[in-house]
Amino acid sequence: MKSTINLVTGGAGFIGSHLIDSLIKSGNKVICIDNLRNGSLDNIKQWEDHDDFKFIKHDVRDFFSCEIDNIWHLASIASPKAYLKSPLETINTCFMGTVNALELARKYNAKILLASSSEIYGDSKFNILKEEDVGSVNCFSQRASYSEGKRISETLLFNYKNLFNLDIRVARIFNTYGPRLSLRDGRVITSFINSTLNKEPLTIYGDGNQTRSFCYINDMVEGLIKLMDSSYDKPLNLGSNHEIKINDLANLITSKIYSSPSVEYHKQIDGDPISRKPCLKKSKMILGWEPLINLDEGLDLLINNILRNK
Numbered sequence: 583m584k585s586t587i588n589l590v591t592g593g594a595g596f597i598g599s600h601l602i603d604s605l606i607k608s609g610n611k612v613i614c615i616d617n618l619r620n621g622s623l624d625n626i627k628q629w630e631d632h633d634d635f636k637f638i639k640h641d642v643r644d645f646f647s648c649e650i651d652n653i654w655h656l657a658s659i660a661s662p663k664a665y666l667k668s669p670l671e672t673i674n675t676c677f678m679g680t681v682n683a684l685e686l687a688r689k690y691n692a693k694i695l696l697a698s699s700s701e702i703y704g705d706s707k708f709n710i711l712k713e714e715d716v717g718s719v720n721c722f723s724q725r726a727s728y729s730e731g732k733r734i735s736e737t738l739l740f741n742y743k744n745l746f747n748l749d750i751r752v753a754r755i756f757n758t759y760g761p762r763l764s765l766r767d768g769r770v771i772t773s774f775i776n777s778t779l780n781k782e783p784l785t786i787y788g789d790g791n792q793t794r795s796f797c798y799i800n801d802m803v804e805g806l807i808k809l810m811d812s813s814y815d816k817p818l819n820l821g822s823n824h825e826i827k828i829n830d831l832a833n834l835i836t837s838k839i840y841s842s843p844s845v846e847y848h849k850q851i852d853g854d855p856i857s858r859k860p861c862l863k864k865s866k867m868i869l870g871w872e873p874l875i876n877l878d879e880g881l882d883l884l885i886n887n888i889l890r891n892k
Contacts (some may be wrong), residue, residue, distance in 0.1 A: 587611045589650040589692075591642050591683060592657030595620030596763045597697065597755070600803050601654060602626060606634055613648055617641040625762050642679035646654060647686060648655070652810060653694040657685040658731065660699075661767035666851075667726035676731025677738075687749075694741050695751035695810050700821065701729035702754065705855040712861040713817045715822035724852045734858070736817065743815065751809050756821025756860050759880065760799030761887040769831045770828065771796060774835045775885060778843055779892075784836070790829035792856045797822040798880035801873035808869040818862035822873045838885055 588605050592598045593614030598621065605612050611634045616726060618639060629635040640646050641848060642657040656674070657679050665672040680696065687694040701808045703711050704719035719729045739750045763769060765776035777784045797820070805820040826834070829845075866872050875883075 585609050586651040587613065587649065588652045588654060589613045589615065589648065590654045590656060591615055591619060591829065593619060593681065594625050594637070595622060595656065595660075596760075597758060597799065597802065598656045599762055599805060600627035600799050601656070602629065602635070602758070603833075604803050604807060606632060609635065613635070613650065615640040615642065615646060616657070620659060620767070620814055633650060633653065638697070639844060642682055645682045646690065648744055649690055650686070650692050651690075653687050653692050654697070654806070654810070655694060656697040658697070658830070659728070661764070661769070662725075663766075663768035665728040672727040673731040673734075676728075676735050680735040680738045684738060684748065686831070688742065688746050692753055693749040693751070693810065695753060695806065696735055696741070697734045697806075698736050698752050698754045698817065699729070700754055700756040700819075700858055700860065701725070702733045702736065703855075703858070704729055706882070708859055710823075710859050710861045711819065713819055713841065720852075724828065740748065751812075752815075752817040753806055754817050754819050754860070755796060755802065755811055757794050757796045758799055758802045758821070759796050760884055762800075765841065765888070770794065770831065771881070772866050774832055775839070776890060778836050778839045778841045779888070781841065781843060783844045783846045784832050785846050785848060786828055786832065787848050788828075789847065789852065790832070790845070791827055792854070793825040793827050793859065794810065794831070795822045795825050796872075796877055796880070797873050798875040798883070801875055805865065805871045805873075808871050812869055814868050818865055818868065819862060820865060820871075821860045821862070822877070823860055823862050824877065825857065825859050826877060838881060840853045860882060
């Protein structure tokens with residue numbers, strides 16, 4: 583990538599901080615804004631004195647202005663524990679945060695990429711999710727603040743594109759994992775690792791036969807950058823298309839840590855889909871991208887990172 587000025591909203595978070603690593607290492611300038619509700623300064627501390635990096639503590643629900651070329655709009659409350667507890671803040675962050683990012687893009691004629699989510703598909707009747715699928719979200723479900731927030735964010739981008747000719751990118755991100763993902767935010771891989779390390783029972787919602795597909799963070803960042811560098815302005819799935827049952831994921835993780843904790847099954851969370859697997863035909867055809875790090879290898883990388891930093 584050529585040297586550009588990049589604004590990364592939510593840049594102190596999990597995906598945002600890894601994206602910043604890649605952008606700066608490629609010779610780009612980065613402005614990171616984050617209110618640190620979910621993000622951490624530890625994630626970006628290696629760049630705090632770098633000439634090409636600037637951090638500003640800011641909430642995207644309030645407008646912010648700076649001259650930029652690209653906007654990577656990742657700011658949102660993505661932790662299930664957090665958005666189940668704070669649904670109004672979650673949906674307002676999605677709506678107002680995206681409006682403010684779009685107004686900034688409009689002001690400086692900047693290209694903007696939205697980190698959308700597989701959640702927009704809801705509890706789809708399809709096993710393999712294609713970008714053309716309109717999804718099935720219950721707006722009264724417990725999870726709706728996040729999924730509907732991402733849906734309205736996409737709608738905002740397309741209206742700004744049509745009304746103001748903005749240059750947009752929409753990444754529908756599926757389950758992603760790796761270093762810097764909090765052990766306590768409710769996402770299944772890190773929750774299982776944390777419980778196993780602490781010799782606590784693993785918590786599974788539902789019967790554990792539901793499936794997910796998990797993409798390692800290095801692959802996801804590469805996909806995001808390829809999408810931003812492309813000319814494709816419609817939604818695009820980014821993730822892994824290799825499914826695993828949650829029960830099997832629990833067994834895989836515990837076997838890697840040489841532990842056999844018990845499992846506690848709880849009632850399935852309202853609105854939690856049975857399966858979530860992306861169709862990656864378009865991302866492979868348009869971007870020449872597909873994930874390279876399989877789950878077995880990625881879990882080894884993550885677990886070793888966690889153990890080194892304990």
